[in-house]
Amino acid sequence: MRLHIKTTVKSPLERVINGFDESLFKKLSPPFPKVHLKRFDGSKTGDIVSLELDFILFRQTWSSKIVSDSLRDNQWSFVDRGIELPFFLKEWRHQHDVKATKAGSIIGDKIEYYTGSQLTDVLFYPLLWLQFAYRKPIYKRVFG
Numbered sequence: 001m002r003l004h005i006k007t008t009v010k011s012p013l014e015r016v017i018n019g020f021d022e023s024l025f026k027k028l029s030p031p032f033p034k035v036h037l038k039r040f041d042g043s044k045t046g047d048i049v050s051l052e053l054d055f056i057l058f059r060q061t062w063s064s065k066i067v068s069d070s071l072r073d074n075q076w077s078f079v080d081r082g083i084e085l086p087f088f089l090k091e092w093r094h095q096h097d098v099k100a101t102k103a104g105s106i107i108g109d110k111i112e113y114y115t116g117s118q119l120t121d122v123l124f125y126p127l128l129w130l131q132f133a134y135r136k137p138i139y140k141r142v143f144g
Contacts, residue, residue: 001112001113001115001118001122001125002110002111002112003110003125003128003129003132004110005108005109005129005132005135005136006108007106007108007135007136007139007140008101008103008104008107009105009139009140009143010143011104012100013098013099013100016076016098016143019143020096021042022037027138028134030134033056035051036051037051038061039063042066043066043096044066045068045078046065046066048064049063049064050064050084060086061084061086062084062085064082064094065081066078066079066080067081075098075099077095077096077098078096079093079095080096088115088120088124089113089115091112091113091114092112093112094109094111095109095111096109097110104143105143111128111132113128
């Protein structure tokens with residue numbers, strides 16, 4: 001299943017790139033499930049981001065590896081792939097794109113996921129959409 005969300009911000013590309021750090025990652029975490037950041041290497045190829053999701057009655061580890069990153073033609077992107085996923089996900093790929101515009105930048109989140117069946121993919125879609133739509137006002141607050 002695929003999900004794509006874009007957010008327009010007023011900051012130039014370089015400021016957005018420099019702002020994609022551990023502090024931003026923590027701000028982007030939704031209120032539920034509570035997220036405990038275990039490891040944050042960054043957004044370069046080979047980096048690892050690992051967190052623990054606290055669902056109150058149980059916890060799940062989610063670790064992703066940055067498998068590619070690039071900066072060219074006024075666009076920055078990096079891709080993370082799930083290497084240790086919560087039980088409800090079988091595959092995860094998240095492409096982060098930031099493109100310079102005349103008025104600032106556009107931040108794009110392209111997610112591809114698979115839960116194990118098309119039915120649960122469809123059922124998870126609104127939940128994941130909400131989790132990533134939650135980021136839009138945070139991006140706007142941080143990057144104008």
